[in-house]
Amino acid sequence: MSGGPLPVRGTLGFEQLVPAALAHRRGLAEVYVADTAVVGSAEYLAAVQVPRAHSLWFDRLVAYHDPFSAVEAVRQALLVVGQRHLGVPADAPASLQRMTFAVEDLSAFRDSEREPFEGIVRLRPGAASTERGYYREVSFDATLTVRGALAVTVRGSGITFPRDAYDEFRELQQDTRAALAPTATPAVRRLPPELVGRRDPRNVVLARTTAQELVLVVDRSHPSFFDHQYDHVPGPLLLEAFRQAAVLSATAAGLLDSPVAAVLDLAAQFTDFAELDVPIICTTAAVGDAELDEITVEVALHQYGKRIALAHVELAHYPATRERQENTGS
Known part of the structure; x- marks a missing residue:
């Protein structure tokens, strides 16, 4: 245009x-x-x-x-x-x-x-x-x-x-569910934005606990995810968690050269509402072939000790990113 x-x-x-x-x-x-x-x-x-x-x-x-x-x-x-x-x-x-x-x-x-x-x-x-x-x-x-x-x-x-x-x-x-809620919420440390392809720390939706568990950050002051108030964690925030967890996992496994990656395909199932004030644990398993750019990560979200959502995320390098890396020899 x-x-x-x-x-x-x-x-x-x-x-x-x-x-x-x-x-x-x-x-x-x-x-x-x-x-x-x-x-x-x-x-x-x-x-x-x-x-x-x-x-x-x-x-x-x-x-x-x-x-x-x-x-x-x-x-x-x-x-x-x-x-x-x-x-x-x-x-x-x-x-x-x-x-x-x-x-x-x-x-x-x-x-x-x-x-x-x-x-x-x-x-x-x-x-x-x-x-x-x-x-x-x-x-x-x-x-x-x-x-x-x-x-x-x-x-x-x-x-x-x-x-x-x-x-x-x-x-x-x-x-x-009130009786199932934990009596104490573990302290968390939000991930640095560069690890998940972001610049603004507000847009990072994952954190590590002191036990190094990966957990969802539910920031109800976020201007987009919480444009208005919900009685549960909204779907767009869960989708972003899938994306960031997949990028983090694939980068750590050496399947991605950098966390600046595109989601080419995502298949997700949501089996329960995610409550706002109870920790949501994120687990990942990465598979794929870096040479063929076939990178898929399974991401699961757990709350109250059971799985509430599951996604398979296919990632790829952006063409401009790969070209720039090859031209600079990095």
Whole structure:
């Protein structure tokens, strides 16, 4: 894309954002959906744009937009389309259970350093099933195109609750878990940002305990992960933990030359809500072939002594990173 701004792409506009409440966000800078449209009987489009100077997504060490910002844009598109076009109540809580994310063209994320990262989400919701009126299980299939090129594919499923049912369920769950909470929380030391490919310490979501366990940092003052208050650890924070743990593990195993790496593929399962005030332990197992750039890390999150989430993360060097290292002989 070159020249001046193009405010309209076909029938979709990029001139203003949707109301923040539709994207379940509080801060206007945290809203990425500009417009939506219906395509046929079972497809929807959303125009999305990520701010260039975003405190989380611009915190990177390579001239590529963060592929995880595309995942967040798709997540918001699902919420907006659900309310605008599918009759999902505005206050209906949603819980992601399974998700796969694949970068189809890494070059689509190159940063021109002149324009924001924007594109078109094409969303195909699956059929919804209802369990005794208590929740609705829904699936989705989404793609993001950037300048006409297919950039990512995101697929997944989750459940939406009626607000009253969700509040009742979570109150009972938290009351049951209260007796299981540890009496003392171990002291932690947040990892240096350079170990996980970040510059800003605020965006580091992992720490070591005095026993050298890897644990999640749940910083409720973070302006993006906690744009508003939650009664559990939000999904985007868990995804970032998967990414940072995978990078840390692959670098330590010698599979990555540096923690400046791209996530090419991620498959995750979430089996329970992660509570805010109880330590979440992170374990990893890295496998792969550094010469072939085949690097996969299994990351598991544990709370109350049981696994609550599992992901397989495929990593790769950014082309510019590898070229720069080869040219400098490092």
